Amino acid sequence: MNRNMQPPSGRRRSISDPLLAALQPPADESQQEREGRLHAEQEAKKRSDTIDRMLRDTERRNRKQKQIKVLLLGQSESGKSTTLKQFQLLHTPQAFHAERIAWRFVIYLNLLRSVRRILDAISPEADAAHNGVDDDYEEATEPATIVISARNGHGHAGAAAQQSRGGIPFERYVRNLAPLLDIEHRLLTQLSDPEDNVDKEATHLPRAGSSSSNGARAYEGEVSGEVLPRIVIPASGSHSLPTSPVTPGTEPSVRTTSNWKKAFSLGRIQSPKNVHSGELQGWWEDPEDPVHIINRCAPYIAELWRDKRVRQKLTERRIRLEESSGFYLDELDRITAKMYFPTDDDVLKARLKTTGVVEHTFTVSNPEFRGVEWKIYDVGGARPQRQAWAPYFDDVDAIIFLAPISAFDQVLAEDPRTNRLEDSLYLWQSVVSNKLLANVNIILFLNKCDLLRKKLESGVKLRHHMSGYRDKPNDYDSVYGYFKLKFGALHQHYSPNRDRELYIHGTSVIDTRSTRTIILTVRDIILQGNLRNTALI
Ligand SMILES: Nc1nc2c(ncn2[C@@H]2O[C@H](COP(=O)(O)OP(=O)(O)OP(=O)(O)O)[C@@H](O)[C@H]2O)c(=O)[nH]1
Numbered sequence: 202m203n204r205n206m207q208p209p210s211g212r213r214r215s216i217s218d219p220l221l222a223a224l225q226p227p228a229d230e231s232q233q234e235r236e237g238r239l240h241a242e243q244e245a246k247k248r249s250d251t252i253d254r255m256l257r258d259t260e261r262r263n264r265k266q267k268q269i270k271v272l273l274l275g276q277s278e279s280g281k282s283t284t285l286k287q288f289q290l291l292h293t294p295q296a297f298h299a300e301r302i303a304w305r306f307v308i309y310l311n312l313l314r315s316v317r318r319i320l321d322a323i324s325p326e327a328d329a330a331h332n333g334v335d336d337d338y339e340e341a342t343e344p345a346t347i348v349i350s351a352r353n354g355h356g357h358a359g360a361a362a363q364q365s366r367g368g369i370p371f372e373r374y375v376r377n378l379a380p381l382l383d384i385e386h387r388l389l390t391q392l393s394d395p396e397d398n399v400d401k402e403a404t405h406l407p408r409a410g411s412s413s414s415n416g417a418r419a420y421e422g423e424v425s426g427e428v429l430p431r432i433v434i435p436a437s438g439s440h441s442l443p444t445s446p447v448t449p450g451t452e453p454s455v456r457t458t459s460n461w462k463k464a465f466s467l468g469r470i471q472s473p474k475n476v477h478s479g480e481l482q483g484w485w486e487d488p489e490d491p492v493h494i495i496n497r498c499a500p501y502i503a504e505l506w507r508d509k510r511v512r513q514k515l516t517e518r519r520i521r522l523e524e525s526s527g528f529y530l531d532e533l534d535r536i537t538a539k540m541y542f543p544t545d546d547d548v549l550k551a552r553l554k555t556t557g558v559v560e561h562t563f564t565v566s567n568p569e570f571r572g573v574e575w576k577i578y579d580v581g582g583a584r585p586q587r588q589a590w591a592p593y594f595d596d597v598d599a600i601i602f603l604a605p606i607s608a609f610d611q612v613l614a615e616d617p618r619t620n621r622l623e624d625s626l627y628l629w630q631s632v633v634s635n636k637l638l639a640n641v642n643i644i645l646f647l648n649k650c651d652l653l654r655k656k657l658e659s660g661v662k663l664r665h666h667m668s669g670y671r672d673k674p675n676d677y678d679s680v681y682g683y684f685k686l687k688f689g690a691l692h693q694h695y696s697p698n699r700d701r702e703l704y705i706h707g708t709s710v711i712d713t714r715s716t717r718t719i720i721l722t723v724r725d726i727i728l729q730g731n732l733r734n735t736a737l738i
């Protein structure tokens with residue numbers, strides 16, 4: 202066998218190897234020749250190292266071009282998670298559709314929360330608290346809380362409840378709707394991570410003690426022969442709508458690490474029946490499923506929602522349920538049906554507060570994007586969640602900042618002393634002035650434009666909440682233009698990068714059609730910005 206034909210591995214070159222022989226220094230090499238050769242070899246090595254470095258840089262650039270990281274920022278309820286859902290709906294529609302059923306419980310919770318808010322607003326205590334309150338208050342974002350006790354059979358059924366002013370049969374409504382409030386507690390317990398104490402306030406409703414130790418009054422009732430859970434309403438004085446609007450702890454949220462979507466992917470909560478027998482075809486066959494009580498209570502919810510006196514009270518209290526989870530009340534028959542299956546729109550409107558960071562990865566098949574992988578990060582926007590933002594600033598290519606401009610007359614849920622719009626402006630200023638983000642593309646969504654339009658049309662005056670607006674016209678175009686200028690000016694003034702362009706979009710991110718167009722534009726802007734930045738490396 203010819204030795205030169207041996208495979209490379211384990212091959213021992215001998216001097217008979219013509220290539221190796223050619224590379225050997227000549228046997229009769231002089232000192233001067235040797236120095237010249239060594240110098241030439243050093244130069245060649247330098248050139249080779251430079252080429253290696255250039256190759257490594259090119260590889261890094263290519264890798265960077267292949268992944269684009271986008272961070273969604275903004276205060277709580279600004280619409281970050283809704284925007285993420287729109288990205289999912291556009292790029293991974295199958296996964297989005299597969300998860301729809303898991304949102305059924307969140308939607309029920311949203312509906313039940315609206316019922317709770319209405320009962321709170323029409324309670325005699327809210328009436329008492331409302332008397333004498335200055336009418337020009339900022340809107341309460343949350344009501345004080347009706348506390349549920351799920352311990353049936355305690356307390357006094359007949360504990361006197363007053364009928365609130367305006368002839369609303371408050372006590373009857375409470376009795377009829379009490380089973381719903383029990384379900385709310387069950388759903389919240391199922392959704393929240395039992396290991397998680399950090400967000401206990403946000404995920405668990407406070408449960409009343411054995412009786413009204415704080416002077417609260419108790420109600421219990423019966424529907425179709427069923428013993429109802431007891432509802433405890435704080436005694437007068439502890440109910441402080443609307444000046445001290447928030448009792449924290451009523452908003453459903455789950456930690457993003459808890460795999461709640463998977464747990465609810467069959468549309469069921471775990472009941473003894475469906476855990477032990479795999480026989481059920483649909484959740485509606487499971488007697489433990491909350492849909493049965495919700496379905497049974499639907500006529501009472503409809504009566505409450507149709508009651509003109511109740512609507513009047515909500516208007517007086519400036520409670521706009523459409524700004525949170527009120528949407529489902531208008532779709533009551535569909536949402537409370539036994540075989541209810543959430544639509545895309547229902548999922549987009551479902552409110553579930555984010556704690557932690559949610560990551561969504563997708564690629565775009567369009568040849569222009571040539572296998573670029575997109576990573577979108579959705580963070581929690583409530584104040585305690587904001588420290589989780591900074592670690593993402595290091596490595597992000599673009600930020601979509603959401604400012605809900607309809608919230609000019611609302612206060613933060615976590616701090617009733619702070620106006621929501623002022624908080625958004627403050628947050629915006631800190632983001633645009635951040636040096637770490639100097640080369641990051643920033644896109645601003647002035648969000649909830651649909652709600653802004655409705656609010657202005659209903660007669661709410663911006664100048665009552667922002668003194669700087671003075672006597673400018675209160676129509677949508679003027680107000681939108683004002684906000685656009687205000688946010689734009691902060692960017693211009695505080696950005697450490699004078700060349701950074703700011704892209705501003707007026708959005709209503711629950712609207713799929715318009716948001717789709719905006720997302721496509723934003724995708725192009727980010728990609729182009731990213732190419733420009735990487736070309737400068
Ligand atoms: N009408 C209307 N509702 C919106 C709009 N954007 C978001 N929402 C609703 O506002 C609520 C809050 O939106 P989210 O996307 O959960 O807010 P978020 O910024 O993720 O809030 P956190 O997770 O607490 O930081 C949801 O019920 C949304 O459906 C909008 O443009 N118009």
Ligand SMILES: [Mg+2]
Nearest residue numbers: 281282554555
């Ligand atoms: Mg969120």
